[in-house]
Amino acid sequence: MLEVREISKDYREFHLRDITFSVKRGEHFIILGPSGAGKTVLLEVIAGIIAPDSGKIFLNGEDITGLPPEKRGLAYIPQNYALFPNMSVFDNIAFGLKVRKVPKAEIEWKVKELSEVLGISHLLGRKPKTLSGGEQQRVAIARALAVEPELLLLDEPFANLDVQTRGRLINEMKRWKKELGFTALHVTHSFEEAVGLGDRVGVMLNGRLVQVGAVREVFSRPVSEEVARFLGFENIIEGLAEGRILRANGLMIELPAEASGKIRVGIRPEDIVLSDEPLRSSMRNTFRAEVVGLEELGLLVRVRLKAGGVELSAFVTRSSVLELGLDAGKNVWVGFKASAVHVF
Numbered sequence: 524m525l526e527v528r529e530i531s532k533d534y535r536e537f538h539l540r541d542i543t544f545s546v547k548r549g550e551h552f553i554i555l556g557p558s559g560a561g562k563t564v565l566l567e568v569i570a571g572i573i574a575p576d577s578g579k580i581f582l583n584g585e586d587i588t589g590l591p592p593e594k595r596g597l598a599y600i601p602q603n604y605a606l607f608p609n610m611s612v613f614d615n616i617a618f619g620l621k622v623r624k625v626p627k628a629e630i631e632w633k634v635k636e637l638s639e640v641l642g643i644s645h646l647l648g649r650k651p652k653t654l655s656g657g658e659q660q661r662v663a664i665a666r667a668l669a670v671e672p673e674l675l676l677l678d679e680p681f682a683n684l685d686v687q688t689r690g691r692l693i694n695e696m697k698r699w700k701k702e703l704g705f706t707a708l709h710v711t712h713s714f715e716e717a718v719g720l721g722d723r724v725g726v727m728l729n730g731r732l733v734q735v736g737a738v739r740e741v742f743s744r745p746v747s748e749e750v751a752r753f754l755g756f757e758n759i760i761e762g763l764a765e766g767r768i769l770r771a772n773g774l775m776i777e778l779p780a781e782a783s784g785k786i787r788v789g790i791r792p793e794d795i796v797l798s799d800e801p802l803r804s805s806m807r808n809t810f811r812a813e814v815v816g817l818e819e820l821g822l823l824v825r826v827r828l829k830a831g832g833v834e835l836s837a838f839v840t841r842s843s844v845l846e847l848g849l850d851a852g853k854n855v856w857v858g859f860k861a862s863a864v865h866v867f
């Protein structure tokens with residue numbers, strides 16, 4: 524339904540380059556990238572707020588590149604929600620319908636339906652500034668969906684919310700989508716949103732769309748080391764492969780498939796297990812390692828290790844740190860499955 528073809532936009536220091544992708548009807552498409560990757564610029568080009576230097580945008584086969592925002596049939600929710608501060612929640616949601624001169628009874632029915640699904644029926648008489656961030660986001664989504672847009676454009680919809688509210692809204696959005704059946708193009712830097720909501724994901728780095736695919740596929744098979752690093756493959760190891768074995772700085776690592784010559788592999792820190800005893804089970808890659816340092820990450824702790832001449836990072840829980848008595852200088856066993864080793 525949405526087709527973006529070779530969109531480019533140059534600012535002095537930032538270049539959005541040849542962005543090409545499409546969104547299918549009913550899909551939740553995520554553009555995932557770090558801060559400054561150009562996600563907002565891309566969304567604003569699609570919304571019609573910024574004109575691209577080159578490239579085209581099609582909606583249901585029609586070229587909308589030159590159309591003003593209001594003629595595109597898209598609803599754009601910016602990061603700050605942009606609710607009308609002087610209007611009640613009801614009037615905010617009803618706004619687009621009133622502009623389109625929809626009969627009053629129909630407006631009331633539509634606002635009622637949307638506010639019930641979104642859980643904001645009790646807020647209809649309130650002004651936006653009296654609402655919490657999560658409530659404002661629900662109102663912004665209701666207002667956008669009221670006019671039944673072809674496509675909903677969401678810019679970091681949950682970025683300004685606390686962790687609990689964000690988790691709840693991610694879950695609820697799945698239900699809203701089922702009940703209301705919209706198509707969404709959603710930009711975010713959050714892996715949680717990408718994994719929780721995305722049907723497909725496009726990874727954006729430095730103004731380029733570097734990989735597009737099903738969420739699971741992109742997270743398990745990044746196309747390049749750059750994408751892998753962004754997606755959390757912290758351990759990148761270079762070595763010489765022969766058959767299923769990679770020799771790297773004193774370690775012999777079993778690979779998931781045969782390879783040959785100089786290659787690089789990536790392993791996620793959450794796929795590395797630490798133990799006091801040599802690990803049995805199906806983990807063929809088991810090595811003795813020394814703890815180099817610990818870093819607090821909130822719920823988890825990053826353990827920096829050295830095995831042979833290879834540096835590794837592993838994520839463990841705080842209770843594992845205590846149980847294993849992890850501290851700099853301590854020797855432990857590290858283990859990871861061959862299937863956790865990703866060959867680039």
Ligand SMILES: Nc1ncnc2c1ncn2[C@@H]1O[C@H](COP(=O)(O)OP(=O)(O)OP(=O)(O)O)[C@@H](O)[C@H]1O
Nearest residue numbers: 534535537556557558559560561562563564565712
């Ligand atoms: N009008 C402008 N003039 C010059 N540079 C701009 C303009 N608008 C955006 N940029 C630059 O484009 C780059 C991408 O910005 P953008 O807001 O799209 O990033 P983002 O991926 O959405 O990041 P964030 O999540 O932090 O908003 C930034 O370096 C920004 O400074």
